[in-house]
Amino acid sequence: MHYLYLVHKQFDIIIAGGGLSGLTAAILLSKTFSVLLVDPDSYPRHKMCGEYLSNEVFDALKELGVSLNQLTKVRLDTFELSSPNGKTVRTKLPLGGTGISRYTLDFVLYKLVIRKAQVLEARVQQAHYVDDHFQVVVGDDVYRCKQFIMATGKRSALDKTLNRDFIYKKSPWLAVKMHYQFDMPANLVQLHNFDGGYAGLSKIENDLVNCCYLVHYDSFKKHKDINTFQEQVMAVNPQLDTFFNTAVAQWEKPITISQISFEQKQPVEDRIMMIGDTAGLIHPLCGNGMAMAIHSAIIASKNLTLYLNGKKTRDHMLIDYSTEWNSVFASRLQYGRYLQRVLLSKTLTNFGYRAVEHIPFILPSIIKQTHGKPVTLDV
């Protein structure tokens, strides 16, 4: 169905999704082009995330106008991993990271977006490529644009509308997140293993601690209720037992999401540019999805700018974006899948813990495989 006679308004670019990738692309592209960013939620808002931001995007954020130093004092340079019995190994993080909540980070980016781009609090329902343009359906309105970008995150109804392969595969992962008051070193990221999953603990701004965990539904379903699961399964790890017994929750209820898919996706489908988790979600234990979301938005914006300035054809732009995306991210995602398998397999985990205990450089070298070099804006 085409909406040729109902077109509401035209833009150079329409972006569906105002998380880190959509916000970054909107800031970069609205410097030169007309941009509409569509997201159903208002800002600021909490989001599912471990809130460890890899320093590979520290400089890129500065160039965008975000000074992380002014937003948070939490510099994370040490990583601690505990096995399900609570045994720990520690290592320095090769590049390090910053502890910052999505509530704060997304809001700061949003404030930069609204300087030049238009923002609509709504949901994109459909997008069609028609006559070298896109028609984008939002509620009862149809918008037209030269390029449509999808930045709708891990999973969205729009994935179904567009018939994307991964959406039809059930995923057994669910995630839980909550902010707490808890005393822990401000430079430490902890990853605690438990039966069927792992939990990340690290500080964010305002002296709070974010606890975010990912769990396989097979492990969770016997308990169903979050508190019981935390007490009976997670607290078997003494590190988590201490945490849940002393930490003070800051919200009445945690944020939860289910059906988190780590299936392979494509960075371009139906001529639509996919950025952030929409192109591929790295396993959270790599602590790198936020940096990848920002970085993929930079790569997409660079290619799109060349196309809209007449320096590339649409086909070239899409091929170049796809090629660059794969060369920068594909092996990290693959590495993340291996790592997740090792961390959740009892035999491999015990072997792995013994190995990292005795060969100190293994852990930093694994971390390096899932991270990239520092990124700058080259749009």
Ligand SMILES: Cc1cc2nc3c(=O)[nH]c(=O)nc-3n(C[C@H](O)[C@H](O)[C@H](O)COP(=O)(O)OP(=O)(O)OC[C@H]3O[C@@H](n4cnc5c(N)ncnc54)[C@H](O)[C@@H]3O)c2cc1C
């Ligand atoms: C449990 C867990 C822990 C994690 N921990 C970390 C961590 O510590 N460090 C790290 O770097 N990464 C982490 N990640 C990954 C990180 O959160 C993501 O990679 C990052 O949020 C991706 O940003 P995004 O812009 O792609 O998507 P999102 O931030 O998810 O934004 C997508 C947006 O699209 C909107 N949307 C959806 N559908 C539509 C539609 N039809 N129309 C318009 N808008 C729509 C949504 O409302 C949402 O605002 C974690 C992920 C999980 C699941």
